[in-house]
Amino acid sequence: MDTQQQRKERLDRGIKVRTDGLYALMGWQELGYLTLPRLILIVGMLALPLLMPGMYWQRVITIVCIYALLALSFDFLAHFVGLVSLGGAFFIGVGGYFSAIFNASFGIPPLFSIPMATVSGAIVCTLLLIPCLPLRGVYFAIVTLMYPLALARVIEATDILGGTDGIMGIDSFSNSWVEQYVAIVLVLLFLFGLRRLVNTDIGLVVRAVKDNDQAVRASGMSVNFYKAGAVFIASGIGCLGGACLVHIYMWAGISLFALDFSILPIAATVIGGSGTLVGPVLGCLILVPISELLRDFGTLRIVFYAILLVCFVVFRSEGLMVYGERKYHQFERWVKV
Amino acid sequence: MSDQPILEAKELTKAFGGILALNRVNFHVNEGEVLGIIGPNGSGKTTIVNCITGFIKPTSGKVFFRGKNITGKAAHRIADMGVTRTFQIMRPYYSLPAYKNLVIPLFSPRSKRTGGWRGGGKLGDRNTVGIDILEEIGFERDSRVPYKMAATLPTGYLKRLELARCLALKPEIILCDEVFSGLSMSEIASMVPLIERLQMDGITLIMIEHRLRELFRVADRIMVMNFGEKLTEGTSEEVMADSRVKEAYFGSEEIEEVMTYA
Numbered sequence: 001m002d003t004q005q006q007r008k009e010r011l012d013r014g015i016k017v018r019t020d021g022l023y024a025l026m027g028w029q030e031l032g033y034l035t036l037p038r039l040i041l042i043v044g045m046l047a048l049p050l051l052m053p054g055m056y057w058q059r060v061i062t063i064v065c066i067y068a069l070l071a072l073s074f075d076f077l078a079h080f081v082g083l084v085s086l087g088g089a090f091f092i093g094v095g096g097y098f099s100a101i102f103n104a105s106f107g108i109p110p111l112f113s114i115p116m117a118t119v120s121g122a123i124v125c126t127l128l129l130i131p132c133l134p135l136r137g138v139y140f141a142i143v144t145l146m147y148p149l150a151l152a153r154v155i156e157a158t159d160i161l162g163g164t165d166g167i168m169g170i171d172s173f174s175n176s177w178v179e180q181y182v183a184i185v186l187v188l189l190f191l192f193g194l195r196r197l198v199n200t201d202i203g204l205v206v207r208a209v210k211d212n213d214q215a216v217r218a219s220g221m222s223v224n225f226y227k228a229g230a231v232f233i234a235s236g237i238g239c240l241g242g243a244c245l246v247h248i249y250m251w252a253g254i255s256l257f258a259l260d261f262s263i264l265p266i267a268a269t270v271i272g273g274s275g276t277l278v279g280p281v282l283g284c285l286i287l288v289p290i291s292e293l294l295r296d297f298g299t300l301r302i303v304f305y306a307i308l309l310v311c312f313v314v315f316r317s318e319g320l321m322v323y324g325e326r327k328y329h330q331f332e333r334w335v336k337v
Numbered sequence: 338m339s340d341q342p343i344l345e346a347k348e349l350t351k352a353f354g355g356i357l358a359l360n361r362v363n364f365h366v367n368e369g370e371v372l373g374i375i376g377p378n379g380s381g382k383t384t385i386v387n388c389i390t391g392f393i394k395p396t397s398g399k400v401f402f403r404g405k406n407i408t409g410k411a412a413h414r415i416a417d418m419g420v421t422r423t424f425q426i427m428r429p430y431y432s433l434p435a436y437k438n439l440v441i442p443l444f445s446p447r448s449k450r451t452g453g454w455r456g457g458g459k460l461g462d463r464n465t466v467g468i469d470i471l472e473e474i475g476f477e478r479d480s481r482v483p484y485k486m487a488a489t490l491p492t493g494y495l496k497r498l499e500l501a502r503c504l505a506l507k508p509e510i511i512l513c514d515e516v517f518s519g520l521s522m523s524e525i526a527s528m529v530p531l532i533e534r535l536q537m538d539g540i541t542l543i544m545i546e547h548r549l550r551e552l553f554r555v556a557d558r559i560m561v562m563n564f565g566e567k568l569t570e571g572t573s574e575e576v577m578a579d580s581r582v583k584e585a586y587f588g589s590e591e592i593e594e595v596m597t598y599a
C-alpha cells in the first residue's frame with residue numbers, strides 16, 4: 001500500500017438517476033441511492049419521540065413539528081410562488097382560534113375540529129390576502145405581518161374570543177404519543193406532498209407565475225387564481241399547525257399571534273436551505289431545540305440566535321440542505337493510481 | 338357575417354402621462370389575413386399589441402373581436418378567446434427545457450378545450466403535444482434541441498418558442514411583435530415559410546416588423562404608424578409609394594435603403 005499512489009476522484013454519482021424524471025435504475029445500488037435519504041428522514045422523524053429523554057423534550061419535538069409546518073408553508077410560498085410571507089403568526093392565530101371555538105364552544109372533538117379549523121382558517125386567510133396578491137416582495141410581506149398584529153389588538157380591545165384571558169377548556173390529544181405522532185406524520189405528509197405538487201404540471205404553472213407572470217397571462221391563465229390557490233394551500237398548512245397547537249396547550253390566546261411564529265420559520269429556512277422544502281424542516285429541528293436550551297438565558301437568547309443566523313447568512317448562505325444535496329450527489333473518494 | 342372583421346380597433350388611444358403613445362387609431366383585420374404594421378421606433382406598435390391583448394388598458398377607444406367588445410378585459414381572458422401574442426422581448430421560462438415551456442400554456446383552460454394546435458378538441462399528454470408543436474415550429478425532433486434549457490437556446494429558437502406558446506392555445510389570431518428582429522438572414526428565410534403555413538392553417542396574423550422586405554413577402558396589407566398615429570394603410574406597393582412613409586422613416590431618403598438595411 002505504501003508504494004501505491006492515491007488520487008482524489010470526484011464523481012457525479014447521481015447523473016443517471018437524476019436526468020429529469022427519467023429514472024434509469026440500474027440495480028439495487030441506485031435504488032438505494034435514491035431512497036436512502038428519504039428513508040433516513042422518515043425513520044429518523046418517526047424515531048425522534050422514542051429517543052427523547054423525557055416529557056419535556058417530547059413536547060419540544062411537537063413544537064418543532066408545528067414550526068416545521070410553518071417553515072414548509074413559508075418555503076413553498078417564497079421559493080415556488082414568489083410571495084414572501086411573514087404570515088406565520090397570522091395562520092397560527094386564525095387556525096388556532098378556529099379550532100378553539102369549534103372545540104370549546106361547540107364541543108367538536110379534536111379529530112374533527114382540527115381539519116375543520118384548517119379549511120375554514122385557510123379560507124379566511126386566503127380571502128383576507130386576495131386583495132394583496134398583486135403586491136410584490138416586501139409589500140406582501142408587510143401586509144401578512146400587519147394582520148396578526150391587528151387581530152391581536154382587536155381581540156384585546158373588544159374583548160371578544162375571551163379577550164386577553166383567551167379561550168380555556170380546550171381538549172388535549174388523548175396522550176402525548178398521539179400528540180407527537182400526529183404532528184410528525186403531518187410534517188412528513190405535507191413535506192412529501194408539497195415536493196410532489198411542485199413537480200407536477202400544475203406546480204410547473206405555479207412556479208411559472210413566479211418567474212414569468214406575463215407569459216402565464218399570455219397563455220390564458222389567471223396569475224391571481226394560481227397565487228390564491230397557492231396561498232390557500234400555504235395558509236392551510238399554517239392553520240393546521242395553529243389548530244394542533246391549541247390542543248397541545250389546551251388554551252388559545254393572543255400569544256398565538258406572536259411574532260416568533262413569523263420569524264423563526266424564516267430563520268429555519270435560511271439555515272436549512274430555501275427551495276428544498278426538507279431544509280426548512282431540518283432548520284426547525286436545529287433551531288427550536290437550541291432556542292429551548294437557551295431559555296435559561298431569557299431574552300439574551302435572541303443574541304445567540306441572531307449570531308447563529310448571521311453566521312449562516314454570511315458563511316453558508318445556500319443552507320445546509322443545498323450543501324448536503326450537492327455533496328451527496330457529487331462525492332469524492334480516494335482511488336489508487 | 339363573413340364580411341365582419343375578426344379584429345377591429347376603433348379610435349384606440351393610449352396616453353402614458355403626457356405622451357400619447359396611441360392617438361385615435363382605427364384599423365381592422367379580416368379573417369385569415371396577414372396585416373403588417375410598420376413604423377419607426379417608439380411609434381406605438383407594441384402599445385397596440387398591449388392594448389388589444391389586455392396587457393394595458395387603453396385610455397379610450399374600443400377593441401372588438403368577432404364583433405364582441407373586448408376592451409379592458411383581463412389579459413388571460415382575451416388569450417382564452419384565442420387572441421394571442423408574442424413578446425418583443427422574449428419571455429420564455431428560462432429555467433425549463435424548451436418542451437416544458439409548452440407544458441405551461443397547454444395547462445390553460447383553452448388548451449384543455451381545444452387540445453392545442455393540432456388537437457381535435459382533445460388534449461393528449463402535455464409533454465408529447467409540446468414536442469409535436471415544437472417540431473412543427475422548426476425544432477428538430479431527433480436532435481436534443483427540444484430538451485435543452487431555454488436559457489441556452491439561441492435567439493432564433495426563442496422566437497419560435499414565442500410562437501409555439503401561442504400555438505399551444507390553438508389561436509384564432511396571433512399578434513407577432515417583431516419575430517424577425519435579431520435573426521440572421523438565413524434564420525428569417527426559414528421563418529417565412531412557417532408564417533405562410535400558419536396562414537394556410539387559417540390563423541389570422543398581425544405582424545409588427547422592421548424587416549420590411551421579408552414582411553412584404555407574407556403580409557396582405559400594411560399599416561404604417563408614426564408618433565402614435567396611423568399614417569396610412571394599403572398594399573406594400575401603395576405604402577412604399579407614399580411620400581409620407583419615406584419621410585417618417587428617413588426624412589426624405591430612398592425607402593429602398595430601409596428595405597435593404599432594416
Ligand SMILES: Nc1ncnc2c1ncn2[C@@H]1O[C@H](COP(=O)(O)OP(=O)(O)OP(=O)(O)O)[C@@H](O)[C@H]1O
Nearest residue numbers: 353356358376377378379380381382383384385425
Ligand atoms: N409602460 C410605458 N410607460 C411609459 N411610456 C411608455 C410605456 N410603453 C411605451 N411607452 C412609450 O410609448 C411610445 C410607444 O412605444 P412602443 O413600445 O409602442 O413603440 P414601438 O413602436 O413598439 O417601438 P419599437 O419599434 O422600438 O418596438 C414610446 O414613446 C414609449 O416610450
Ligand SMILES: [Mg+2]
Nearest residue numbers: 382383384425
Ligand atoms: Mg415595439
